[in-house]
Amino acid sequence: MSTYLTTPIYYASGSPHLGHAYTTFVADCYKRYLRLTGHEVYLTTGTDEHGQKIERSAAHAGQPVQAFVDQRSRGFSDLWQALDIDVDYFARTSSQDHHAFVTSFWQRLAAAGDLYKGQYQGSYCVDCEQYYTDLDACPVHERALEIFTEPSWFFRLSRYQEKLIHLLESQPDFITPAARRNEVLAFLRSGPLRDLSVSRVSTSWGVSVPGDRDHVVYVWVDALTSYLSVLGAFGSEALSERWQNTIHFIGKDILIFHAVYWPALLWSAGLPLPDRLIVNGWLTVEGRKIAKSNPETIIDPVALTQQFGVDGVKYYFARAVKLGSDLDYQSAQLVELLNSDLSNNIGNLFSRFIGLFHRHFPDGIEVPTLDCHFTVGERLKTVRDEIPGWQSALESADLAGASQTVLAIARYLNADIQQQAPWQWQQEPLAGYLWELHQCLRILGVLISCLTPELSQRALAQLGVHGDQEFSSLADDQNAVRVYPGEPLFARLAPGS
Numbered sequence: 001m002s003t004y005l006t007t008p009i010y011y012a013s014g015s016p017h018l019g020h021a022y023t024t025f026v027a028d029c030y031k032r033y034l035r036l037t038g039h040e041v042y043l044t045t046g047t048d049e050h051g052q053k054i055e056r057s058a059a060h061a062g063q064p065v066q067a068f069v070d071q072r073s074r075g076f077s078d079l080w081q082a083l084d085i086d087v088d089y090f091a092r093t094s095s096q097d098h099h100a101f102v103t104s105f106w107q108r109l110a111a112a113g114d115l116y117k118g119q120y121q122g123s124y125c126v127d128c129e130q131y132y133t134d135l136d137a138c139p140v141h142e143r144a145l146e147i148f149t150e151p152s153w154f155f156r157l158s159r160y161q162e163k164l165i166h167l168l169e170s171q172p173d174f175i176t177p178a179a180r181r182n183e184v185l186a187f188l189r190s191g192p193l194r195d196l197s198v199s200r201v202s203t204s205w206g207v208s209v210p211g212d213r214d215h216v217v218y219v220w221v222d223a224l225t226s227y228l229s230v231l232g233a234f235g236s237e238a239l240s241e242r243w244q245n246t247i248h249f250i251g252k253d254i255l256i257f258h259a260v261y262w263p264a265l266l267w268s269a270g271l272p273l274p275d276r277l278i279v280n281g282w283l284t285v286e287g288r289k290i291a292k293s294n295p296e297t298i299i300d301p302v303a304l305t306q307q308f309g310v311d312g313v314k315y316y317f318a319r320a321v322k323l324g325s326d327l328d329y330q331s332a333q334l335v336e337l338l339n340s341d342l343s344n345n346i347g348n349l350f351s352r353f354i355g356l357f358h359r360h361f362p363d364g365i366e367v368p369t370l371d372c373h374f375t376v377g378e379r380l381k382t383v384r385d386e387i388p389g390w391q392s393a394l395e396s397a398d399l400a401g402a403s404q405t406v407l408a409i410a411r412y413l414n415a416d417i418q419q420q421a422p423w424q425w426q427q428e429p430l431a432g433y434l435w436e437l438h439q440c441l442r443i444l445g446v447l448i449s450c451l452t453p454e455l456s457q458r459a460l461a462q463l464g465v466h467g468d469q470e471f472s473s474l475a476d477d478q479n480a481v482r483v484y485p486g487e488p489l490f491a492r493l494a495p496g497s
């Protein structure tokens with residue numbers, strides 16, 4: 001069965017920033033992990049192009065809305081290419097197919113008796129496209145809320161409160177990390193759920209409500225259904241096959257939309273729920289969320305990868321942040337981590353090994369049947385024993401845990417080389433030792449491929465291992481091994497770069 005991974009569809013109101021790239025990196029690492037371990041996997045991302053926020057941004061830019069979103073959307077699709085992120089589907093909510101899908105989704109909610117018309121009065125944040133109660137300012141955008149009073153269609157969210165609580169209690173894995181699940185449960189238990197306002201008359205930029213053309217469908221209902229519409233119409237093969245096993249990668253700011261509104265909407269429409277939500281924290285700069293509304297926090301992901309390499313930036317995010325926690329971006333910390341882990345630890349391990357191997361055995365080594373003064377296999381067993389831990393870290397998208405495992409292997413091998421001092425040995429035991437290290441480094445090179453794909457490819461090429469390594473082959477020894485010296489895996493960065 002295939003797995004379907006999604007990132008949020010990002011607002012096509014501005015240029016992509018590092019915060020958007022971060023969630024997409026996490027999803028990309030997870031996709032690479034699943035593919036490496038033999039799964040069929042699809043990744044979808046896209047742009048959220050309707051609603052008042054977009055309409056206002058286009059007006060501000062002095063452009064027709066469609067031309068504005070076309071351009072902004074391209075900014076995102078180009079970015080994923082530049083960051084070597086392999087996207088299978090790209091959703092755009094202004095597309096005709098999506099419009100048709102939202103219309104039929106709405107009709108399903110209506111047929112379930114879950115829609116009714118009323119009047120809404122409340123404080124609204126246009127940047128979040130969300131009403132807030134009991135607040136004067138938006139907690140995310142730190143701006144005054146706008147008071148809206150308007151007729152609105154409502155969705156009977158209150159009907160689903162008990163069912164939602166039961167979902168989270170009976171499926172503890174539905175939300176990772178657990179602290180986020182507890183947060184949603186606390187919210188659900190804190191009092192009766194209010195029905196959700198699901199249409200707007202304050203903008204016409206969206207999908208018209210069937211049979212009531214003064215209203216457009218609330219942009220969040222519109223956006224959430226893009227996860228389905230991008231797979232094709234109801235009943236299509238892709239929809240029924242891929243939707244069965246879906247994981248949404250999201251930031252903590254949009255948790256309630258995905259953990260409360262979305263399951264209730266899907267139940268109402270008679271559709272299955274996604275399997276899991278994997279929730280990341282915020283990237284901040286000097287403690288403030290990286291966001292378009294805080295222009296001084298904006299970091300351009302492309303400029304950053306030009307400076308530190310795509311692998312360097314991906315690795316930093318994997319290693320420096322525990323999934324779900326916030327990370328305050330600091331370039332000095334990034335430089336220090338990349339130097340210590342990729343350049344010193346992993347990079348030096350490969351250089352030392354490749355140099356020594358090539359000096360003594362330029363034509364390679366056949367599986368040794370040599371009488372060594374140490375046990376061939378001891379190191380290999382130690383390294384192979386790390387694989388299950390690496391795998392269970394990645395299962396829960398714990399990229400920091402996975403990178404710790406890779407680092408631990410590299411440290412162990414570096415220390416072993418230091419202790420054995422093989423450069424003083426005779427040819428014969430040396431062959432056995434280097435043959436075994438070759439197997440160990442192949443494992444290291446494969447395990448790091450989810451986090452730093454390009455670096456991994458170069459590392460494996462130096463070991464003469466080509467193409468995507470089958471994860472399952474890591475349990476087997478390679479008989480004849482060779483090395484192909486190349487450039488250092490990661491050039492040391494000057495402090496302050």
Ligand code: MSP
Pocket residue numbers: 007008009010011018019020022023048223224249250251252253254280281282283284289290291
């Ligand atoms: N369009 C909605 C999502 C609809 S999904 C059906 C939206 N878009 S957004 O452009 O604001 O992007 C939200 C997502 O981008 C966050 O949930 C998070 O995944 C990512 N991030 C945006 N800024 C971020 C940080 N500063 N830090 C980490 N992730 C951030 O909300």
